[in-house]
Amino acid sequence: MMSTNIAEQSEGKWHETLQQIRLQLRRGMDGETSTNQRKMGLEYEVNFGVNLLRLQELSKSLPKDEELADLMWHKKVREMKLLSLMIRSTDTLTMEQALSLADEVETLEVAEQLVFRLLRRAPFAASLLSSLFERKYDRHTPSATLPYLLLNHLAGEESVTATLLKQATPQIVSDFLAPNFYSSSVIYHALVKVASLRPDIDLSPLCHELLSKAKGTSQELAQQLIELTQEPQ
Numbered sequence: 257m258m259s260t261n262i263a264e265q266s267e268g269k270w271h272e273t274l275q276q277i278r279l280q281l282r283r284g285m286d287g288e289t290s291t292n293q294r295k296m297g298l299e300y301e302v303n304f305g306v307n308l309l310r311l312q313e314l315s316k317s318l319p320k321d322e323e324l325a326d327l328m329w330h331k332k333v334r335e336m337k338l339l340s341l342m343i344r345s346t347d348t349l350t351m352e353q354a355l356s357l358a359d360e361v362e363t364l365e366v367a368e369q370l371v372f373r374l375l376r377r378a379p380f381a382a383s384l385l386s387s388l389f390e391r392k393y394d395r396h397t398p399s400a401t402l403p404y405l406l407l408n409h410l411a412g413e414e415s416v417t418a419t420l421l422k423q424a425t426p427q428i429v430s431d432f433l434a435p436n437f438y439s440s441s442v443i444y445h446a447l448v449k450v451a452s453l454r455p456d457i458d459l460s461p462l463c464h465e466l467l468s469k470a471k472g473t474s475q476e477l478a479q480q481l482i483e484l485t486q487e488p489q
């Protein structure tokens with residue numbers, strides 16, 4: 257994270273750019289969207305409710321500068337954080353930076369955009385997947401969804417191995433049992449993708465363990481996974 261002095265210097269350097277961004281965000285603000293996101297549990301200190309398509313268009317007019325991206329990432333503004341991900345380059349992204357961003361994710365929306373915009377495209381995505389599992393994020397936090405969101409995108413890659421999934425099984429089971437439906441759902445979709453694209457990986461032991469410990473909706477998803485893995489390929 258930037259020190260106070262460096263942050264102040266960066267703020268001054270990019271003052272005009274940030275002012276123009278704020279102006280564009282105010283023009284595109286949507287109170288209804290902001291309210292609906294808050295009801296869905298997407299809590300931001302400031303949320304203009306600007307949709308992703310409009311943010312994507314705005315990002316095209318911004319400098320692809322890492323300093324600007326870092327500055328916006330640390331703003332308590334939803335749109336600034338998302339724009340930060342949109343202007344970063346995977347060509348210069350390092351493993352350390354990727355993990356730092358992962359650790360600082362505060363909402364499920366940002367988690368999804370971080371994976372979609374950056375992590376899945378990083379040249380070290382395979383190693384990053386292992387590192388995210390090793391992080392063992394608290395299952396109640398948005399960061400806990402990151403390895404599964406990334407797994408969904410890498411499911412067909414050779415880097416996704418039976419060994420990796422076996423080592424991650426305790427973490428997968430723990431996260432699958434999280435009380436919110438989103439966690440079990442994102443894990444379910446990731447494993448469905450693996451089962452579809454990598455029939456050479458036997459997911460049966462993992463799926464049976466999920467079924468033996470899950471309850472309610474999570475148990476239903478686990479049962480569906482077992483039925484899927486038993487289907488002839």
